[in-house]
Amino acid sequence: MGVMSADRIPPHPDVRAVPLQRVLEALADPVRRSIVTQLCDTAADLKCGGFDIPVSNSTATHHFRILREAGLIRQYYVGTSRMNALRRDEFDDVFPGLLDAVVSADRRSSRPDATA
Amino acid sequence: MGVMSADRIPPHPDVRAVPLQRVLEALADPVRRSIVTQLCDTAADLKCGGFDIPVSNSTATHHFRILREAGLIRQYYVGTSRMNALRRDEFDDVFPGLLDAVVSADRRSSRPDATA
């Protein structure tokens, strides 16, 4: 008995209404930061199962919800897959420079770093 | 029977050796963020008791330690007062743009905001 695929996703917040506290809590978790970084690097939307993260399925759902409520990602369904998109521009408007600084530093942290 | 006032402060980390994780955990707490913002706004070193924070003395000590170990502040004694200095330049070298983004957003969060 189908519900339309539209409202299968909980509402996305207006980024301007998201407290900095929520944003920093979201970005302070390594798994979530990895999700954001992967979205940045891919420069394309990814389904939940398309990420390389070391947690169970239900834990992943939890992390995606936190990111969504922090205004960092937008989710929408394609068939049975939930897609995730970075809300780059909207987010940068409200928190200028933050995403860049975090993602840049995170990339450096995650790489082996072979600099002499 | 006095110990010299020099080594009354635990060692400060090399900022380049501080993991991003530690930095974000430090900045994700509202009290610590307030401390950093006040240091930014004052543009001068402040003694521990010189901050406007709503926690007990021992809790404050805890927060200052977290900030110090995150490479965000440098502490030194002047008489019986422990002074706190932002490690601005060193920190910006390793995490460019991060402090600015967080402090700017934090200032906006803390103000009433009377914009029409």
Added chain:
DNA sequence: GCGAAAGTACGATCGCTGTCAAACTTTGAT
């Protein structure tokens, strides 16, 4: 229709962290 695929929702743990009060330490002033 039926089964598989992709996630979600729900409880239940469990460890971490922010908090405080109380006792202690060091320095400066009297």
Added chain:
DNA sequence: ATCAAAGTTTGACAGCGATCGTACTTTCGC
């Protein structure tokens, strides 16, 4: 010498949040 000022240390406690397994829901392909 003593006392006050400024913080620290220690121990205890409470609440949050990351995690997982299991059960459930929706959609797609046959």
